[in-house]
Amino acid sequence: MKHIKHDLDKMKNEGMENVPMEERRQFLKMGLAITGLFAGGTIFSAMSVMDKVFASSDDFTAQYPYKPHYGMIIFQNRCVDCERCVAACGETNHVPKEAYRTRVLSKEMPDAVGIVKREFTPVLCNHCNIPQCTRVCPTKATYKDPTNGIVMMNINKCIGCLTCQEACPYNASYFNEEKHAVDKCNFCFDTRLSKGEKLTACAAACPATCRVFGDLSDKGSDLFKAVHQLERPVWVLRPEAGTKPNVFYTKDTSPVAFK
Amino acid sequence: MANGAETAELTLNHLESLVTTRLKSGSMGYYALLLLCGLLVLAAAAAGIHAMVAGHEKFYNVTREIPWGILICTYVFFVVTSTGLCLISSIGHVFGNQDFMPIAKRSVFLSIATILSGFFVIAFEIKIPWxxxxxxxxxxxxxxxxxxxxxxxxxxxxxxxxxxxxxxLDKHKPAVFCGFSGSVAGIAAHSNLGAVFGLLMGREFWHGPYMPIYFIASAMMTGCSVIILFHILGYKVNNEEMSAPMKNSLRVTSKVGVLLISVILFFTAWKMLSGIAGHPAGKYEAVMALLNGPFALNFWVGELGLGMLFPLAMFLGSKGKNLKMMFIGSLAMIIGIFVMRYDLVVVGQIVPVYHELGVNEYKHLLTYTPSLYESIIALGGFGITGFLFLLGEKLFAGHKVEEQHH
Structure with a gap:
């Protein structure tokens, strides 16, 4: 410690005037991110925001156990509820009309001057690292793929007890009457990824790049970079359920890269 | 060989005539009830098979958000009852308490009948049972x-x-062995049923070690009421006067019943208090739905009134001797316990998983009302217990055990 102090003492004061504007902004943003002004809706206590920012602190810094370790980050403020993701998912994965594998939830939020804004939350299976649906399934019909970590269904083994539906903190499973089995999001593994596509149907269909899909074990991927940064808070839904989800949420203020 | 076959034939003939005489001894009311129960089972089987073939979603009111409805409630009710019957009756014939000896046979028979009712109902609840x-x-x-x-x-x-x-067969030793093993398997199975609910992290109303423990205690409470009700009914069906040891047995059972009602009252009080103190997220809304919301009538009148306080008063008032009071008390208790199982299953699901997000879609509590088909199948479960009970009374001539132990 002494040594470091000594070094600091030796350093020359560059003066505030020499700090570039960009650097100042970055510093401010980081401060805001940590105190949670960016965390939208949960600024009531600094503690809860800290929780949210580091909701999955273990995941945040952990080694990702699968290769590829599929995941998704959702830029919540980019979503305009066009529901093209829902339509693309339904079409690609033959989801019956009355059902869904992904959907967009909405919320009205009045701001300080009383103007009501709408916020959208796309939800889907979180492909949790500690999935409850696979633990409760009596016949291993729902299972976590040992290679890529996707929570998948073997429809031939499903007895339709629906315990997975009870266990899921995200309401991600539903009973598909056409398949006579529970059905859920599998990141389009059978319909797209296994055929060489790089994106899920929902991510590909989104006009606002709201859903960023990718491989968390690849440090160069957009997904990894979006999850591992300190500028924007990153959170998961229902962290208290302890399932360590692989679907993350964030908000950004930079101009949206429309396709 | 020829001799042996002859003997077997004779025995079978003898058995056949014995069974026919016993079955023919019923009154008109007996046959009417038997028919009613049989029809209930047939209607339930028809409804269940129809739903299975034509698609459950058309006939059941369960949804993606509330996947478990009245059929799961009824299943839980019957397996709770079966486990309770097994545990209470084992006090006598497994653990050797003489006071409980006379109720052993009928209770074991009923525990088989009720678990079969449970399996019948769950077969139509599970979408692909095969x-x-x-x-x-x-x-x-x-x-x-x-x-x-x-x-x-x-x-x-x-x-x-x-x-x-x-x-x-009056083989006491193997019966004790099987009774003990059955009790152990029953407790393990039943606490696992509690854990089906209790180990779900995302369902706050259920989550925790409370459920497996509560399930065992409430099973024993249910066992007491069912034993009292069906023993009094059994003697009515056979038109016989209850013997002194049997009366004593029911008196002791009602005492155990009082104890277990008190235990469950205590459990319920703390469950409710822990659900409102500090407004725990997810749990508070569910508990308030019971205390002061859409399930308030179920809770105060059904669970607390019919299920616990009224039977408590009746059992205490009867001093274990007034069979009429005990009968009314245990009947009310069984109805109340069914409401308890309904509330336990349904209220655990009414708070949507995304409720805390405050989104428009899940701002409000969810609702569920059983459909006609679901109700018929649930009644069919009761039909099976009723049918087997009535049949058993005649077939096994009132499940007499007193003589065997004297």
Whole structure:
């Protein structure tokens, strides 16, 4: 410690005037991110925001156990509820009309001057690292793929007890009457990824790049970079359920890269 | 060989005539009730098979958000009852308390009847039951409470069945062995059923160690009421006067009933208080739905009034001797306990998983009302218990045990 102090003492004061504007902004943003002004809706206590920012602190810094370790980050403020993701998912994965594998939830939020804004939350299976649906399934019909970590269904083994539906903190499973089995999001593994596509149907269909899909074990991927940064808070839904989800949420203020 | 066959034939003939005489001895009311129960079972089977063939979603009111409805409630009710019957009756013939000896046979018989009712109902609740028969065996998931519950209840049924046969043959030692093994399997199975609910992290109303413990205590409470009700009914069906040891047995059972009602009252009080103190997220809304919301009538009148306070007063007032009061008390208790099971299952699901997000879609509590088909199948479960009880009374001539132990 002494040594470091000594070094600091030796350093020359560059003066505030020499700090570039960009650097100042970055510093401010980081401060805001940590105190949670960016965390939208949960600024009531600094503690809860800290929780949210580091909701999955273990995941945040952990080694990702699968290769590829599929995941998704959702830029919540980019979503305009066009529901093209829902339509693309339904079409690609033959989801019956009355059902869904992904959907967009909405919320009205009045701001300080009383103007009501709408916020959208796309939800889907979180492909949790500690999935409850696979633990409760009596016949291993729902299972976590040992290679890529996707929570998948073997429809031939499903007895339709629906315990997975009870266990899921995200309401991600539903009973598909056409398949006579529970059905859920599998990141389009059978319909797209296994055929060489790089994106899920929902991510590909989104006009606002709201859903960023990718491989968390690849440090160069957009997904990894979006999850591992300190500028924007990153959170998961229902962290208290302890399932360590692989679907993350964030908000950004930079101009949206429309396709 | 020829001699042996002859003897067997004679025995069979003898048995046949014995059974026919016994079955023919019923009154008109008896046959009417038997017919009614049989029709209920047939209607339930027809409804269940129709729903299975034409698609459950058309006939059941369960949804993606509330996947477990009245059929799960009824299943839980019957397996709770069966476990309770097994445990209370085992106090006598397994653990040797003489006071409980006279109720052993009928209670074991009823525990088989009620578990069969439970299996009947669950067969129509599970969407693809035949896959269960295959993959529960070849692809078991040992972390799944449902798997353990199913497997252990299978073992339990086998032990209870064997126990009843040994009781019939008056083979005390193997009966005790099977009774003890059945009790162990029953407790393991039943606490696993509690854990099916209790180990779900995302369902705050259920989550925690409370459920497996509560399930065992409430099973024993249910056992007491069912034993009292069906023993009084059994003597009515056979038109016989209750013997002194049997009366004493029911008196002691009602005492145990008082104790267990008190235990469950205590459990319920703390469950409710822990649900409102500090407004725990997810749990508070569910508990308030019971205390002061859409389930308030169920809770205050059904669970607390009919299920616990009224029978408590009746059992205490009867001093264990007034059979009429005990009968009314235990009948009210059984109705109340059914409401308890309904609330336990449904209220655990009414708070949407995304409720805390405050989104428009899940701002409000969810609702569920049983459909006609679901109700018919649930009634069919009661039909099975009723039918087997009535049949058993005649077939096994009132399940007499007193003489065997004197």
């Amino acid at each position: 896959r269960m028969a295959i993959y529960n065996v070849i692809s078991p998931n040992l972390t799944s409470n449902i798997w353990w519950m199913g497997t252990l209840y299978g073992i339990y049924l086998a032990f209870m069945f064997a126990e009843y046969v040994f009781l019939l």
